[in-house]
Amino acid sequence: MTSANLSFWQHLNREFPLEYDVAVVGGGIAGCSAAYWLKSMEPSAQLILLEKDEIGSGATGRNAGFLLQGSSTSYTIDIERYGRDVARRLWQATLDNRNLVEELFGGEDIAISGCGSSTAAGTDEEADRLMASAQLLHEDGFDAEYLDSRDINKLLGSVGYRGGLHVPSGAVADPVRLVRAVLRHSGAEVLEKTAVKSVSGGNGNTVDLATTRGLVRAGSVVIAINAYLPLLEPEMIELVRPVRAQMLSTVPIGETSLPMPVYSHDGYYYVRQREDGRVLAGGARHLHEMEEVGYSLDTTSALQNDLGIYLSQHFPQWSDARVEHRWAGTMGFSPDGLPSWGRVPDVAGAFWVAGFTGHGMSIAFLIGRVMADLVLGSDQSDLGRIFDSGRFTAK
Ligand SMILES: Cc1cc2nc3c(=O)[nH]c(=O)nc-3n(C[C@H](O)[C@H](O)[C@H](O)COP(=O)(O)OP(=O)(O)OC[C@H]3O[C@@H](n4cnc5c(N)ncnc54)[C@H](O)[C@@H]3O)c2cc1C
Structure with missing residues (x-):
């Protein structure tokens, strides 16, 4: 342009x-x-x-194109960090952001999909936080449902998540x-x-x-x-600290089985599947904290390997999928x-x-x-x- x-x-x-x-x-x-x-x-x-x-x-x-509500962790953690009023305002703001984007640009080929989103728990402790979050979100007038381990894995076509929060207003777009x-x-x-x-x-x-x-x-x-x-x-x-985030995307995988984007392990992993069957996954930064600081846009085989392990643990049906793209981007982290x-x-x-x-x-x-x-x-x-x-x- x-x-x-x-x-x-x-x-x-x-x-x-x-x-x-x-x-x-x-x-x-x-x-x-x-x-x-x-x-x-x-x-x-x-x-x-x-x-x-x-x-x-x-x-x-360079991102995953998630238009999520709240922060990347859980509503309970947001309340602990910022207080109830600010946490509620943040959730409302991210909801308004998503709705405005759809209202103003939804007709412009931005590939927005109001498919909902899920936050999935990697541990029982995280599942408890998501269950408590669902209750607090209801009290604050937001639409979100806690699903136990069986129901979240059924919804996502996954294995091994310990529980999850389904948020009907979550969305994805082509960034x-x-x-x-x-x-x-x-x-x-x-x-x-x-x-x-x-x-x-x-x-x-x-x-x-x-x-x-x-x-x-x-x-x-x-x-x-x-x-x-x-x-x-x-x-x-x-x-503002520069922090690298890495992602990969696969070739189209037969049938589309993941109906919505997933954040998991307190936001340290994220996965979505496009309508054409391609799977996009990112995260694993917490396993390589020192290496992921700075402005380099190189990908590393160690972290990319961990993304593969994560996918095969939770979506074994994709274990053999060929990776088409690997990339990185630089995020700006604030103190809070x-x-x-x-x-x-x-x-x-x-x-x-x-x-x-x-x-x-x-x-x-x-x-x-x-x-x-x-x-x-x-x-x-x-x-x-x-x-x-x-x-x-x-x-
Ligand atoms: C791999 C990855 C996955 C992510 N996934 C998600 C997600 O799914 N959902 C979500 O909400 N967020 C996600 N994020 C975070 C999100 O992408 C960023 O928070 C957001 O894009 C920041 O936008 P920005 O405009 O502030 O910064 P940027 O998009 O980084 O834009 C800054 C621009 O400034 C330009 N610039 C820099 N210096 C100068 C200069 N001196 N003069 C002129 N121009 C300059 C740069 O070239 C750049 O284009 C992800 C990030 C990464 C890296």
């Missing part, structure tokens, strides 16, 4: 500096969503989106098609292959972005580069598992958002609206307050 309404020659020969009302840095789901909401709240705003590589080349184009659809609706001009090297205060009313192609000047800036934020602002390593936004120190009008902790597809579209609110100076929403990075310094 290149700049809207420009010929190849005009694009090639752009003269810098470029000036815009708002510049968004990062062409993943968070940046494209911020651009979308900015356009819908302020239609006359001139927007540019700067991406160092291609749209969706970061984690957004690359989704991010492209969100961006198309933003009307933003797009410069790919353009990395931002530094952010500074401009002439007092503007923010200056030094890029690999020249200077871009904007009234406000949203930096949405998730795991890569510390490479631009090194002190941010306290709030929740994403954050903040202001770039000493640069008025520059905001950042990061730390999706392996869960950005489920929440980032809505957080794009939080970022648009901040840029436009609107009243902060309750979600804006929950994700404010000030929570780390206030403690």
